[in-house]
Amino acid sequence: MLPNPSSKRVLSVAPMPPEKLAYALARYSRSPDSIHESIDWVRTHDSAKFLESFYFQYGHASIADLGHVTICFEGISELAATEIEDEQLWDGQARSSRYQDFSKSDVVVPPEFSAEEARIYESAANALLDCYREVHQGALDYLKTTLPIPEGMKPETYARNIAARAFDIARCLLPFGIPTGVGQVTSIRTLEKQIRRFKASEYQELRDIAAELSNACAIAPDCIWDKANEAEPLAPTLARHAERDDSAIRLRADLAEWAADHLPPVTGEQGGAAVDLLQPANVQADVCATLLYPVSNQPYRALYELACGWTEAKRQELMQFALGGRARHNELPRHFRTAPYVFDIVMDIGAYRDLHRHRRCQQFRQQYTNLLGYETPNVVELAGVSRAYRQALQAVDAGICKLPAPAAQYLLPFAARSRFLFKMDFAEIEYISRLRSGVKGHLSYRKIAWEMKQALERLDPVLGQLIEATPPWVEDPLKR
Helix, strand or coil: CCCCCCCCCCCCCCCCCHHHHHHHHHHHHCCCCCHHHHHHHHHCCCHHHHHHHHHHHCCCHHHHHHCEEEEEEEEEEHHHHHHHCCCCCCEEEECCCCCCCCCCCCCCCCCCCCHHHHHHHHHHHHHHHHHHHHHHHHHHHHHHHHCCCCCCCCHHHHHHHHHHHHHHHHHHHCECCCEEEEEEEEEHHHHHHHHHHHHCCCCHHHHHHHHHHHHHHHCCCCCCCCCCCCCCCCCHHHHHHCCCCHHHHHHHHHHHHHHHHHCCCCCCCCCCCCEEEECCCCHHHHHHHHHHHHHCCCCHHHHHHHHHCCCHHHHHHHHHHHCCCCCCCCCCCHHHCCCCEEEEEEEEHHHHHHHCCCCCCEEEECCCCCCCCECCCHHHHHCCCHHHHHHHHHHHHHHHHCCCCCHHHHHCECCEEEEEEEEECHHHHHHHHHHHCCCCCCHHHHHHHHHHHHHHHHHCHHHHCCCCCCCCCCCCCCCC
């Protein structure tokens, strides 16, 4: 029977409690009823029983994609914010370091620290923030001298753009423990993965956030739009079922043990090129190299070539070993996801925070470290504040030596270089290179985006030349 021509074909649905919305849309897909009838049904039936049966018991995970929640995280560290955003199916934004003055901020102290360790950490972090103030003022004075206000530009626009560029330079000194905020809109399914992942985190701050997040799901929202109506709990069923992802803990520990037993010791300098691009032909070796990358300090190329030289039986041994703790409804670890192009990138944490936002790719990282050196913006030298900059970084190195891992990573400034892996297709290379090389961006990731294009041109000149990227020496500091 054809629908009534006069009937509406597009119906909007007002905001509903996330679990009830998921129930209504799931029932709608499983019955001939209209959406009106499905919503009326949900009003008189228990959504918790439905979710417990079909989502948590039978593993119908797509049901949880139908209910969305808005969560804000306040007063968390930049390190924690990076972990929060480490979801491929994620929508949200963190506070920008470009338009805010962090000079009066207190750092987030990792709860793992003893009183003495906290004192060492705060002393070195305060040295960074003191230098942040000095570098910001020095950069601001230098930029005002070298970049006078253009004709036709409003003074308030000029002041805003100059300040933003000065903050771009000073942000290199922000420690990973600087507080920030994140707002996210995610499905219940992604939220559950987050909670389970946070509970398994190596960072106590993330484990504490997981507990708070579970509690927030079990009660009514803190911020209510319609104050005339009493708000229902956000996602109470999820709060009861989101357990720690023990398989992630086992995978991390097992891979670290396997790497210690089978990988040759690192010899010589492991820094290499800032951007190294491979197009892996051996899928097994690619998966093996990706499994080992986060638990080693070796470049992806070295791991891939090593795995290519193994027997097929040895590669299979590693892959089977990685799947040993996989739970019944768990998908494959993301290490098994492949892509035509693999970028191994040595870049500063600040650049990573920006490139990390690109989710149409697979991303992995090694431990954040101070062993690969620090980025130093040219303006630091030109503004006459290089000595203070070096002294602040020396204080970081001295502090890290006295602090336990991994919490010592909270002391790392945005300037600290670490190693990151990005696996993607050509369309994503083009998008990142074109967007992130633009003159509005921070110079550290502009250089990376440009080198990504250059690396592809060397590998495939035809595709590389299709990318319209902006060289880092083309600048317009007053453009926003």
